[in-house]
Amino acid sequence: MASKVIHAIYNDDDILMNAVKKVRAERHHIEEVYTPFPVHGLDKAMGLSDTRIAITAFLYGCLGLTVAITMMNFIMIEDWPQDIGGKPSFSYLENLPAFVPIMFELTVFFAAHLMVITFYLRSKMWPFKEAENPDKRTTDDHFLMEIGVHGNEAELKELLLDTGAIEVTVKEKNA
Template sequence: MEASKVIHAIYTDDDVLMSAVKKVKAERFHIEEIYTPFPVHGLDKAMGLAPTRIAITAFIYGLIGLTVAIVMMNFIMIEDWPQDIGGKPSFSYIENMPAFVPIMFELTVFFSAHLMVITFYLRSRMWPFKNAENPDPRTTDDHFLMEIAVDGNAEVLESLLADTGAVEINLVDKAH
């Protein structure tokens, strides 16, 4: 198992962290990861991360849910077991569609929400009973940690991070 060096810079304020990220990116250093106790607005943009495509998957999953609802209701209520409920004829799907709209809506939302959660967990590799990959337990409470790969420039990087307001800077081995 190969190990590489990374620097963990710890901050106690999210505004200081944001300005530090901008300074580190301006100096063309690659930030591996940032661990925060809560979402920090604008951090993804400051790090230069690509926008998420979860909205596209949500739309696709909603269409799948709508399709399942239409096919299911057509089969159950029109083809398999048509019933005269409240005087409504069951001869065609179109004639009964106003009664089916709530079911179509609910299955669209159900499929979209549940499949989005499953996709998010699989994409971010957060499945049940997975051990935490958090390098410092303080980042679950009130500290922010910036992890930067070291490529023979530890002294320069440590000096830059000290200037950005890091309260603690640690050089550690990270196993791949």
């Protein structure tokens, strides 16, 4: 990683999108883009790969279904079978229709809660973590593109000003 970064501030999301495309076309690595709201298509323009959180959601749902089946079999069939309304609980398959809502609810519960935890851990957003926003204006109405400097500072500044940046500054990287 670079020890210096260039922060280019933009005041319009369309100008930012065009700037990201031009900077990537010039083969510069964009380290991060800070925006006050989600910008549609920015991830594709930056060349970010697709997320794999759907795969984890499926695996977490399978885990929830497994827990539900195991729990209901143990509680209702093996540990404490009960005669409810004259219908004895001697086998799991005889009572399966009554267990379907519980299986569905635990599948959704595990998938949702574990996906949120995975998202926070993957994003490195733990409790009491300080914000890493380099410029407070990006929480209101400005956009910031952060690019690593590798000995091409003057060329990069000129390129960013040509793309419509309203402010370009060079800063030390907070590694």
